[in-house]
Amino acid sequence: MKLNLKKVSILFISLFVICSSAIPARIHNVDNDEHLHLRAYTNEIQKRHEPFKFIQTDYFKPFVHLPFTNKSVTRYYQLTLKKVKLSPDGFERTVWSVNGQYPAPIIRANKGDRMIINVENKFGDPAAVHWHGVFQHGTNWYDGVPGQTQCPIPNDVSFIYNFTTGDQHGTFWYHSHFMAQYADGLRGALIVHDPDDPYLKEYDYEYVITLSDWHHRTTGEILPNFISPTYTGRRPVPDSPLLSGRGRYNFYNVKKNKKYRFRIINSAADAFFIFSIDEHKLKLIESEGIYIKPTIIEKLPINVGQRYSVIVNADQPIGKYWIRATIDKRCVLINNATINFNSSIDWNGLGILKYEGSKNDKPKSKEFPENFKICRDPDPKHLKPLQPVTKYDGNVSDFFNITVKFQREGDGIVKAVMNNSSFIPQFNDPTINKIIRHIPPDELPKEQNSLIFDNKNGIVEIALWNNNTDEHPFHMHGHVFGVMFVGEKNEYPDEKKYNKKNPVIRDNVTVPGFGYLVIRFIADNPGIWAFHCHIEWHVELGLVLQLVELPSILMNETIPNDASSLCFKNDYQKKRNPTTPFHNRERMFNPVIINEIRRDINKIR
Numbered sequence: 001m002k003l004n005l006k007k008v009s010i011l012f013i014s015l016f017v018i019c020s021s022a023i024p025a026r027i028h029n030v031d032n033d034e035h036l037h038l039r040a041y042t043n044e045i046q047k048r049h050e051p052f053k054f055i056q057t058d059y060f061k062p063f064v065h066l067p068f069t070n071k072s073v074t075r076y077y078q079l080t081l082k083k084v085k086l087s088p089d090g091f092e093r094t095v096w097s098v099n100g101q102y103p104a105p106i107i108r109a110n111k112g113d114r115m116i117i118n119v120e121n122k123f124g125d126p127a128a129v130h131w132h133g134v135f136q137h138g139t140n141w142y143d144g145v146p147g148q149t150q151c152p153i154p155n156d157v158s159f160i161y162n163f164t165t166g167d168q169h170g171t172f173w174y175h176s177h178f179m180a181q182y183a184d185g186l187r188g189a190l191i192v193h194d195p196d197d198p199y200l201k202e203y204d205y206e207y208v209i210t211l212s213d214w215h216h217r218t219t220g221e222i223l224p225n226f227i228s229p230t231y232t233g234r235r236p237v238p239d240s241p242l243l244s245g246r247g248r249y250n251f252y253n254v255k256k257n258k259k260y261r262f263r264i265i266n267s268a269a270d271a272f273f274i275f276s277i278d279e280h281k282l283k284l285i286e287s288e289g290i291y292i293k294p295t296i297i298e299k300l301p302i303n304v305g306q307r308y309s310v311i312v313n314a315d316q317p318i319g320k321y322w323i324r325a326t327i328d329k330r331c332v333l334i335n336n337a338t339i340n341f342n343s344s345i346d347w348n349g350l351g352i353l354k355y356e357g358s359k360n361d362k363p364k365s366k367e368f369p370e371n372f373k374i375c376r377d378p379d380p381k382h383l384k385p386l387q388p389v390t391k392y393d394g395n396v397s398d399f400f401n402i403t404v405k406f407q408r409e410g411d412g413i414v415k416a417v418m419n420n421s422s423f424i425p426q427f428n429d430p431t432i433n434k435i436i437r438h439i440p441p442d443e444l445p446k447e448q449n450s451l452i453f454d455n456k457n458g459i460v461e462i463a464l465w466n467n468n469t470d471e472h473p474f475h476m477h478g479h480v481f482g483v484m485f486v487g488e489k490n491e492y493p494d495e496k497k498y499n500k501k502n503p504v505i506r507d508n509v510t511v512p513g514f515g516y517l518v519i520r521f522i523a524d525n526p527g528i529w530a531f532h533c534h535i536e537w538h539v540e541l542g543l544v545l546q547l548v549e550l551p552s553i554l555m556n557e558t559i560p561n562d563a564s565s566l567c568f569k570n571d572y573q574k575k576r577n578p579t580t581p582f583h584n585r586e587r588m589f590n591p592v593i594i595n596e597i598r599r600d601i602n603k604i605r
């Protein structure tokens with residue numbers, strides 16, 4: 001067979017495009033010397049550690065907190081990533097599993113513990129694991145975001161994530177941050193117990209419920225249709241809503257007069273859920289690791305990536321009650337060209353709260369009425385932190401204006417853009433590597449959507465305008481933020497209305513369709529942190545930013561060898577000398593403003 005030069009170069013160009021953009025292709029690794037070297041290296045690292053505990057968990061068994069000790073504990077967990085055949089809703093398909101199960105096992109720790117987690121990749125695809133909500137203070141390279149904080153873990157390679165839970169406690173989760181892999185199965189709960197939990201005496205047992213939208217087709221099949229110039233549909237329609245990875249007849253057993261803390265995690269790729277338990281009110285106590293003033297609610301709206309804890313008192317007559325996790329299809333637009341538009345989905349996900357001693361019959365319980373705004377986060381008055389946080393009330397040192405919209409790009413594909421730029425990761429040269437080899441942040445590629453700020457402990461404000469019909473659940477890595485303002489269409493941000501004194505604190509917030517969002521956080525965590533819509537289909541269309549936080553500190557860090565060696569042809573040692581200090585340079589990602597007079601956000605219309 002003859003290959004001419006033109007064909008070869010087309011092949012190489014196509015390979016480059018596949019490897020360096022969010023185009024949906026499973027990348028298969030070729031064995032080469034570097035690869036073999038890496039395997040030997042990771043084996044060596046593993047020998048130096050304690051045995052890793054291989055965990056599998058039953059989400060339908062209640063648990064109590066781990067034993068509390070005076071000293072923090074180092075916990076060694078083994079997560080083996082492997083494709084297996086499973087039938088979560090009765091339909092068998094290939095699942096990107098962790099330790100053979102879906103959802104991935106519940107990882108648990110106490111506040112202050114060190115987590116040493118060995119991720120052994122047997123997927124046959126590259127992978128990475130992100131610890132959603134964990135600050136990763138001082139360990140940015142273990143945040144698990146290919147293209148930003150690490151290179152993907154190649155197949156047949158083990159990689160050890162090593163981080164501390166620090167002062168954090170609450171309900172977190174972990175999932176793949178590589179392509180749309182988490183929608184195929186790599187998602188599970190991460191729980192950090194707190195010996196100082198003010199609500200500890202108010203519940204006897206705990207349950208974790210992960211909510212997910214399940215597809216019968218893999219994302220490898222869905223994405224090439226979705227990201228195509230000819231696609232005129234909306235976001236792919238799922239086939240089932242699942243509670244902790246199961247369909248309708250999943251039982252959460254309770255004992256009469258006991259109290260249960262339910263930790264609800266929306267781990268969906270897309271779906272906005274409404275959660276409730278018939279005839280049992282929910283006492284809301286936690287939003288994303290933050291204790292909140294207890295509020296009694298009947299129905300809990302929960303968007304993608306968000307977490308809440310509620311206490312449920314099993315004080316009703318012995319019997320069975322529906323647990324409802326309904327995908328709110330009012331937040332989902334579907335047309336006839338939408339992938340799986342004729343799905344046979346029952347949008348009403350169900351589980352059963354089953355009292356000990358109840359009869360073997362179907363629940364006859366009554367659903368609570370609805371009394372909240374659709375496709376929105378709960379009313380801020382229900383999410384007030386137990387301790388009001390005032391640190392966001394001060395002079396803003398860095399301010400960014402962001403506009404979100406969808407537009408057809410040069411390749412004919414409708415992409416999601418932030419300030420007219422659709423995010424494209426460079427998987428084999430993540431941003432952190434670039435900063436550490438002293439590439440000036442303003443020289444980062446424009447399509448990496450960098451928000452650069454370098455004022456230590458300064459207040460950073462992001463004002464975001466969502467110029468399209470969809471609501472978006474925005475998640476920030478490495479931080480929680482104070483929600484200053486959420487506005488509907490034509491309800492423009494007005495600083496006088498900002499909630500500076502006692503804002504909602506979280507890491508994942510909903511911006512309404514054609515609405516506004518203003519958040520503030522403290523620049524206290526040097527690193528590269530993703531800030532993105534958590535609808536996975538929108539991530540694939542580029543709805544991602546990266547915070548380049550305190551680069552003048554970050555550039556002097558050293559990436560551990562195991563993390564840097566994931567990158568082929570790694571030349572991070574070769575440091576460059578920036579000719580001009582960062583703070584004297586113009587920034588790349590226009591029209592983002594740094595350290596200038598704050599713009600009147602009303603003018604961004």
Ligand SMILES: [Cu+2]
Pocket residue numbers: 470471472473533534535538543
């Ligand atoms: Cu979105």
